[in-house]
Amino acid sequence: MRLLEYQGKELFKEFGIPIPKSCIAFSIEEARSLLTNGITFPIVLKSQVPVGGRGKAGAIKKCQNINEVESQFSILINKEIEGESPRGLLLEEIITISKELYVSLFLNRSARCFSLIVSATGGMDIESTENRFIVDIASKSDIEDIASRIAGMAGIGSENHQRFVDFVQRLYKLLCEKEAELVEVNPAALLKDGSIVALDSKVIVDDNALFRHPELIKYEEATELESLAKKNEFSFVQLHGNIAIIGNGAGLVMSTLDMVSDAGGNAGAFLDFGGSATSETIYQALTVISRVKSIQTIVVNLFGGIVRTDLVAQGILRAYSNNLITVPVFARISGAESVKAKEILNDSKAHLFDRIEDAIHAAVQGIKSQEGKTIL
């Protein structure tokens, strides 16, 4: 789960990590009242969207006075960034800085540990920065020592050294205690007085550890569809096209997504209902998909073995007879009882194929001929 900037900064505050004076506003009324209650100009308005590169995308605006806030607020709060609507705007005081850093603690997957990255060029896309230093943090190592060493490598001066070490130690404490996968500060500002302030926050916490962190549940945001999918223990990702892709197993569904895309199709939903498939799981999966308005066709890729394909076919048939779905289904269902499955779906709008390539081809051709008709 990726936290929004202001949520990450709430955690920063809790762990004593310095941040500029700031407040979240969800409406212009709230913003006005904040500006009469302690936030002083000049400020920046920062769109709270879970995407990077906000500066370049025009999601951050400087405001010198209340009139500028009045005019910018409504523009920014309604401006989608990479398809994401702002959840609110952060009003943050502008501070005078002398130098910017990049600091992050990230899950180094292949090393099976967390690593600390520091670069003396903050505010940049870290991947394109040459000047960065990475140190792995073994489970028994001393973070103070590591922070101190990396400060030397990155050329952090003696006037900032102790504050920097403290800053990293606090970030690390947050990372451990909240079971985060990533805590990134880009940029962190070095001030003339030697202090360090986090100007931005990017915190990703481990979804699978949330059961130990009831205090983080309030940050969880899920659309109605995502909640429904989650209740059924499905993995669901909404995309922008008109073909829904359903299957058992993440890799298989990803692979189907790639093939749909290669065939010229445009995926509108990704749904993995996990290893076991029954009449009920496929019915529930179709229930989720039926609520995605853009969907015009459904591709099912089900690799059986332990799966009884006739039961899956019954689930699809039930979805049609209950008018849950009306769009065509193109399915490849391999496994036991697949002849029976074909018989069950014989008179329905579901088409069964032996090869997924053929199912996808038929689905994409179907969509194209429909589009042809609308143009005519």
Add this chain to the structure above:
Amino acid sequence: MKILLGNIGDSDYRRQPVIVQGMTGSFGSVHTRLMREYGTNIVAGVTPGKGGQTFEGVPIYNNVSEAVSNTNAKISVVFVPAPHFLNATMESLENGIKLLIAIPEHVPIRDSMRVIEYAKERDARIIGPNTPGIIVPGTIKIGIMPADPFTPGKTIVFSRSGTLMYEVAYNLSRNGFGQKICLGIGGDPINGTSLIEAIEMVRTANSNDPIVIVGEIGGDAEEKFVRHLEASGISGLMVAYIAGRSAPKEKKMGHAGAIVYGKYGSAESKFESFGRLGIPVAKTPAELPLLLKDKAIQ
């Protein structure tokens, strides 16, 4: 990893005793039955509070210590729910388990890290979590894979995905590429056995067995694997497949580990790596055996 090596069809191999943690749950019981049908020597189950009972003739113990002292098992397959994973696996490592097949999905990252680190201290190996397990076709399976797609042969398959492993094995089998061993690395960000460790486990000198790598977006396992091949000079008949190249960035695509951040974890980065060594990457799972045939002719 001597436990896993041996001659295919070897009766000693089949006699290797295996315990099942979480045998009495719905998932654990179904797969205990299927593993036994395949020939795996399941000697005991562990379910706290159910000690003294049996499941289809297999004794159940309250804890791993009793199960191990009564059976001398060194292998355990774990089906317990993710929140209990840490305790269950620490217990089995403390009691002498040397190969642990970790089936559960949704294990917290820190729990995986702790168990894997402890396994190293105890000279034990974890496969997974979030893995379908291991199968030596025709001989033994420790995990949840269906038996049908797999046939005995020489090809070695390592896969980060479960169902894709079955799909790939099915395609290989149909095209005459039987499998020597198929091992599920797991779909999580942290794996007990990496691709590098997996190849070191099964590799024998002068072997020219075909190797199929089934990767996916997320992390840098494939990149590190290729670098290991370069450094160690391992070469041979190898092909790869990467799922998820059309997935959007920063979205978890079903697996906790299938997520791209910028270039880190991107399909392009993995294609680049394999390309550097001339390892062909299939566009679809069905294309893998065709690439193997092409390469074998060359």
